[in-house]
Amino acid sequence: MSQSLPHTVNNSLKTTLRRLWSFPGGIKLDGKKSLSNQHAITTLEVSRQLVIPLTQHIGHAAQPVVKVGDQVLKGQLLAHAEGPISAPVHASSSGIVSAIEERPIPHPSGLSAPCVVIDTDGYEQWLELSPLILPSTGEMQGIASLSSVQIKQQIANSGVVGLGGALYPCAAKLQSAQKMHTDTLIINAAECEPYITCDDVLMRTRPEEIILGILLIKKVVGAKKCLIGIEDNKPEAYQALVKAIRGYQQTISRYQREANSEAKIEVVQVPTRYPAGGEKQLIQVLTGQEVPTQGLPMNIGIICHNVTTAAAAYQAVFRGEPLISRIVTVTGGAIKHPQNIEVPLGTPIRDVLEHVGLNSNEVDKIILGGPMMGFALPSIDTPVTKATNCLLVSAKNELKTPPPAMPCIRCARCAESCPMSLLPQQMYWYAKARDLEKIQDYNIFDCIECGCCSYVCPSNIPLVQYFRYAKTEIWDDERERNKANIARERHEFHLERLEKAKLAKAEAARLRKEKLAKKKAEDKKIAQQASKTDTSGDARDAKKSAASHSDLIQEAIARSKAKKAQQQAQKKNTDNLTEAQQKQIDAANKRRRDNARNIARDNAGNDIQTEASASDDQDQ
Ligand code: SF4
Numbered sequence: 001m002s003q004s005l006p007h008t009v010n011n012s013l014k015t016t017l018r019r020l021w022s023f024p025g026g027i028k029l030d031g032k033k034s035l036s037n038q039h040a041i042t043t044l045e046v047s048r049q050l051v052i053p054l055t056q057h058i059g060h061a062a063q064p065v066v067k068v069g070d071q072v073l074k075g076q077l078l079a080h081a082e083g084p085i086s087a088p089v090h091a092s093s094s095g096i097v098s099a100i101e102e103r104p105i106p107h108p109s110g111l112s113a114p115c116v117v118i119d120t121d122g123y124e125q126w127l128e129l130s131p132l133i134l135p136s137t138g139e140m141q142g143i144a145s146l147s148s149v150q151i152k153q154q155i156a157n158s159g160v161v162g163l164g165g166a167l168y169p170c171a172a173k174l175q176s177a178q179k180m181h182t183d184t185l186i187i188n189a190a191e192c193e194p195y196i197t198c199d200d201v202l203m204r205t206r207p208e209e210i211i212l213g214i215l216l217i218k219k220v221v222g223a224k225k226c227l228i229g230i231e232d233n234k235p236e237a238y239q240a241l242v243k244a245i246r247g248y249q250q251t252i253s254r255y256q257r258e259a260n261s262e263a264k265i266e267v268v269q270v271p272t273r274y275p276a277g278g279e280k281q282l283i284q285v286l287t288g289q290e291v292p293t294q295g296l297p298m299n300i301g302i303i304c305h306n307v308t309t310a311a312a313a314y315q316a317v318f319r320g321e322p323l324i325s326r327i328v329t330v331t332g333g334a335i336k337h338p339q340n341i342e343v344p345l346g347t348p349i350r351d352v353l354e355h356v357g358l359n360s361n362e363v364d365k366i367i368l369g370g371p372m373m374g375f376a377l378p379s380i381d382t383p384v385t386k387a388t389n390c391l392l393v394s395a396k397n398e399l400k401t402p403p404p405a406m407p408c409i410r411c412a413r414c415a416e417s418c419p420m421s422l423l424p425q426q427m428y429w430y431a432k433a434r435d436l437e438k439i440q441d442y443n444i445f446d447c448i449e450c451g452c453c454s455y456v457c458p459s460n461i462p463l464v465q466y467f468r469y470a471k472t473e474i475w476d477d478e479r480e481r482n483k484a485n486i487a488r489e490r491h492e493f494h495l496e497r498l499e500k501a502k503l504a505k506a507e508a509a510r511l512r513k514e515k516l517a518k519k520k521a522e523d524k525k526i527a528q529q530a531s532k533t534d535t536s537g538d539a540r541d542a543k544k545s546a547a548s549h550s551d552l553i554q555e556a557i558a559r560s561k562a563k564k565a566q567q568q569a570q571k572k573n574t575d576n577l578t579e580a581q582q583k584q585i586d587a588a589n590k591r592r593r594d595n596a597r598n599i600a601r602d603n604a605g606n607d608i609q610t611e612a613s614a615s616d617d618q619d620q
């Protein structure tokens with residue numbers, strides 16, 4: 001059984017008055033906090049099996065670094081962060097990895113997600129831890145000795161995420177705040193939703209851890225001011241924080257002087273009005289500044305962290321402990337012993353409910369979160385995760401079951417209650433008509449899903465459910481559009497590549513052709529030059545030839561003349577012929593004469609015959 005917490009308010013703790021502002025809308029609710037905030041935080045025996053989801057943060061799922069059959073120690077890394085907006089996941093107890101598979105996770109749709117399943121061995125054997133600040137070093141000196149990079153890295157490695165519900169990796173947020181030159185750190189300790197008291201009891205029981213965690217965060221972002229905003233329905237928690245700050249005040253002041261930081265940490269009580277714990281609402285109440293539409297607090301030089309996140313940063317840096325457990329409020333009329341329990345992540349919700357005891361006959365709804373922003377849990381066989389701040393098991397008739405919705409009567413009460421100054425009735429019409437473009441004109445993404453509008457609607461219209469549905473539809477459309485855009489870009493890139501290849505081919509062909517033409521032209525030029533050279537040689541040869549031809553003719557003439565002269569000379573020689581030579585000549589002459597006579601006779605005979613034939617022809 002848990003111990004009772006002190007409830008006395010120490011009025012000797014004076015605090016400075018600070019001007020506060022207000023936010024529009026909001027509603028007064030019955031907090032129901034006393035159901036669970038009467039006792040100190042209890043612990044839970046580790047379950048026989050832990051189911052640890054790989055997505056306990058926004059961003060990509062962590063990537064497993066263990067395999068089935070591996071023996072793991074408590075605090076050992078199971079999966080590393082995948083990308084800058086992701087966080088690692090660690091073993092919440094020692095044991096053996098029995099599966100890495102899809103298991104149902106706590107989600108309104110009842111969907112499954114990849115998980116590492118550990119069959120615990122019951123020894124709770126820790127991995128050797130590596131804190132950045134040893135107990136022997138003074139706390140303030142320890143913080144002063146660390147660089148902001150070291151602190152940020154340790155927080156990132158420890159898997160710390162925003163435990164107020166956003167689940168944004170803490171180190172990534174610190175990194176952005178550093179870049180944006182943030183000068184104000186706001187710690188959200190408002191815890192405005194009814195029934196939930198996990199932050200309240202944490203502040204009351206571990207205020208020093210929170211203050212040291214805040215100093216670590218303050219150092220990283222270099223914020224000059226730090227304001228802790230807490231609703232005025234938590235006087236014990238408020239005093240515990242003030243006391244813790246005073247205990248450290250001397251060393252804090254010295255540290256701040258050394259760090260050239262002028263401001264102290266201030267705890268500021270704000271009026272209890274739902275949803276004062278909304279990030280934008282708390283900033284407005286504490287500073288009077290409005291975060292721009294669809295903007296971030298960093299846009300106005302402010303960073304906001306939850307009080308539990310600060311405690312997790314302390315554990316990471318001072319103890320070297322990764323985020324493997326969280327405080328869960330287990331409350332509601334059907335719970336026998338409502339309380340806050342430190343639960344190892346991955347513990348089945350069924351085990352948590354068995355631990356606190358259920359009045360089974362009384363159970364009406366099992367809600368994860370509070371009655372305003374939580375959702376009905378599809379199954380209790382899902383694990384506790386970093387997002388599980390409250391398990392509300394209501395008894396019958398404890399929570400209002402809205403009667404069937406009626407038509408809107410345009411009373412405008414929803415708009416009056418909206419802390420974001422939206423027009424819920426208009427958004428409702430467009431959500432119902434599924435006009436997703438028009439609904440965005442009404443800034444649906446500024447809706448913090450606080451449920452004020454649904455709560456006040458006299459027609460019982462579940463307005464916030466319409467808005468959640470519309471947001472999901474818009475995101476789905478956006479995802480589809482992105483997918484289509486990526487596909488289109490890929491296709492265009494492919495076409496562009498083909499076109500480039502085609503152009504490159506054509507250019508190569510053109511260059512080849514150009515080269516060929518150039519070569520041809522060069523060859524032609526060379527040939528012409530060669531031909532010119534040949535022509536001049538021929539002329540010379542022709543001249544030579546003409547000259548030699550003329551010489552030959554002259555030579556022939558000369559030879560002819562010489563022959564004639566020789567013949568003349570030989571004729572003269574017939575005068576002195578020998579007798580034999582004379583005889584031969586005479587014989588030859590005689591043959592010549594005889595031949596000539598014979599020929600003449602033959603010719604005369606032929607003429608007589610011809611004449612005779614001619615006279616015959618005339619007679620006839
Ligand atoms: S409160 Fe309900 S009935 Fe009134 S305007 Fe809004 S939606 Fe319509």
Ligand code: SF4
Nearest residue numbers: 418447448450451453
């Ligand atoms: S749920 Fe959205 S629209 Fe409704 S009151 Fe809250 S912020 Fe305004």
